[in-house]
């Protein structure tokens with residue numbers, strides 16, 4: 001499907017975005033492992049989270065949709081998942097395959113995880129290694145480098161693991177496996193990654209201790225079903241933050257957004273670049289901070305981002321590249337080599353798609369450099385099947401000279417099916 005994005009004159013009004021993708025996955029998984037029912041409100045009905053529901057249904061969990069974004073998960077407890085008859089297909093979702101692998105590592109049965117062409121290229125050694133050290137038998141294509149993954153789980157040993165990457169998916173897979181271990185399990189990260197798993201494990205009654213870069217979990221006798229109210233996804237809100245900052249005469253309120261400090265590196269970057277952004281109505285929902293974001297059009301200044309900032313802005317970096325084209329001076333991102341192993345190689349994809357619409361970008365092995373205040377031309381681009389590339393290029397289209405046509409635009413259904421409709425609602429067209 002092609003989607004045409006026309007230049008607009010302003011962004012106005014207020015908007016709510018769908019539920020947080022990371023939290024939606026985890027609510028299904030921990031709900032499945034708990035005793036009693038888990039009521040989820042504000043679930044993201046994007047393809048990735050629907051893949052998680054499908055996989056856990058195949059593991060014998062009853063999951064009922066009771067309203068548009070509300071589900072009841074009828075928990076099986078830690079030890080009653082069923083051996084699946086068929087392979088488990090995670091679609092496009094890295095979070096589903098890696099976190100589910102952690103849970104399956106603790107199950108006394110065999111299972112196979114597969115996914116789409118993009119999943120088959122994403123690195124799996126990063127979870128195979130620690131889960132194998134814990135005692136699970138895991139194999140995959142090219143000596144365990146890639147899915148399909150075959151897992152024979154069982155009784156696990158607690159380990160202390162220094163993860164070579166700052167990845168919440170790796171950390172969460174190990175912590176979930178740690179629920180089934182014989183003693184405590186510790187994960188140490190080079191930089192802190194998002195901590196939704198830790199927050200939710202605590203909410204469901206697990207024994208866990210954390211500092212910024214180190215988390216320890218103890219094996220659990222049981223988890224208890226919970227009420228989970230999922231806030232809007234900051235990573236989805238980020239597209240509208242960028243739109244309101246870049247399009248002149250804009251004022252936008254984005255309501256009920258998750259503002260977990262490990263997720264809002266993009267917000268901090270925009271503020272450091274002189275973006276006029278206010279947080280209103282800040283409060284806690286479960287263990288997560290939530291609030292409204294008020295954004296005004298702004299004159300942005302270039303900045304440099306690297307190191308511990310990267311995990312906190314990781315999914316917003318393609319969008320950050322689009323914003324950088326409009327900032328005064330030079331914007332530079334380094335240490336972001338993880339971008340190359342996402343749904344697409346997000347460094348080369350965003351660099352190439354921006355070049356398609358006339359932007360000059362320097363590609364680095366671990367990031368990019370963009371000199372700002374460039375005029376974006378119109379033209380044809382493609383998502384390359386990557387939802388975040390599609391939405392980032394749509395924001396470029398709002399401020400381009402001519403319309404931008406986005407090919408394979410259906411990719412946005414992975415994390416934000418209503419994205420184009422919502423964008424239209426807040427846009428004033430020329």
Ligand SMILES: O=C(O)C1=C[C@@H](OP(=O)(O)O)[C@@H](O)[C@H](O)C1
Nearest residue numbers: 022095166167168169170314315
């Ligand atoms: O745990 C999660 O929910 C996620 C972790 C991040 O991936 P990594 O763990 O690979 O960094 C992020 O890019 C992804 O969108 C969601």
Ligand SMILES: C=C(OP(=O)(O)O)C(=O)O
Nearest residue numbers: 092093094095315342388
């Ligand atoms: C990288 C992403 O997700 P996942 O790893 O779950 O496929 C993303 O949503 O940008």
